[in-house]
Amino acid sequence: MLTKSIAAGLAGTALLATVAFAQSPTATTDKAPAAAATTTTTTASGEWRASKMSGLKIYNEANENIGSINDLLMDKSGAIKIAVIGVGGFLGMGEHLVAVPYEKLKFVNEAVAYTGAATNPGAKPAATTTTGAATGTDKTATTTTSSSSKWYPDHAVFNASKDELKNMPEFKYSE
Numbered sequence: 001m002l003t004k005s006i007a008a009g010l011a012g013t014a015l016l017a018t019v020a021f022a023q024s025p026t027a028t029t030d031k032a033p034a035a036a037a038t039t040t041t042t043t044a045s046g047e048w049r050a051s052k053m054s055g056l057k058i059y060n061e062a063n064e065n066i067g068s069i070n071d072l073l074m075d076k077s078g079a080i081k082i083a084v085i086g087v088g089g090f091l092g093m094g095e096h097l098v099a100v101p102y103e104k105l106k107f108v109n110e111a112v113a114y115t116g117a118a119t120n121p122g123a124k125p126a127a128t129t130t131t132g133a134a135t136g137t138d139k140t141a142t143t144t145t146s147s148s149s150k151w152y153p154d155h156a157v158f159n160a161s162k163d164e165l166k167n168m169p170e171f172k173y174s175e
Contacts, residue, residue, distance in 0.1 A: 049152055068086055098165050107159060
């Protein structure tokens with residue numbers, strides 16, 4: 001019985017191999033060589049992907065996490081005008097949405113810097129290094145070679161506390 005199975009397997013392999021060898025490419029000499037395919041690529045060096053901006057953490061000048069970007073609203077010309085920030089809540093429950101002018105956000109490529117020693121094991125160190133003021137319309141971000149290839153900033157800075165954001169009028173999407 002085993003020899004019949006082996007023989008059948010070898011016969012099947014031989015049949016498949018002959019079909020594969022029979023399909024050799026034909027060489028044609030009467031046709032002109034095909035023109036090389038030209039490919040055009042567009043590079044967007046230094047640009048950020050809008051899909052990566054949703055969920056981006058927002059810190060204040062004291063390096064306290066005050067929320068995250070939920071949405072970006074743009075005008076009809078495509079310019080981003082408003083950032084919708086989610087403040088507080090847990091897993092989207094009880095989150096307070098506020099709308100802030102996009103130009104008031106300062107985007108930073110470097111990770112938030114913490115200094116000092118933790119007093120409890122596993123506790124986050126006290127934040128004493130600031131990431132800069134988020135005033136004016138200057139939206140330039142400091143770039144480094146390691147973080148500029150991510151296609152999105154590390155975080156944004158907004159000049160407000162979490163309580164100040166919670167006290168702002170709640171943003172509602174209108175139908």
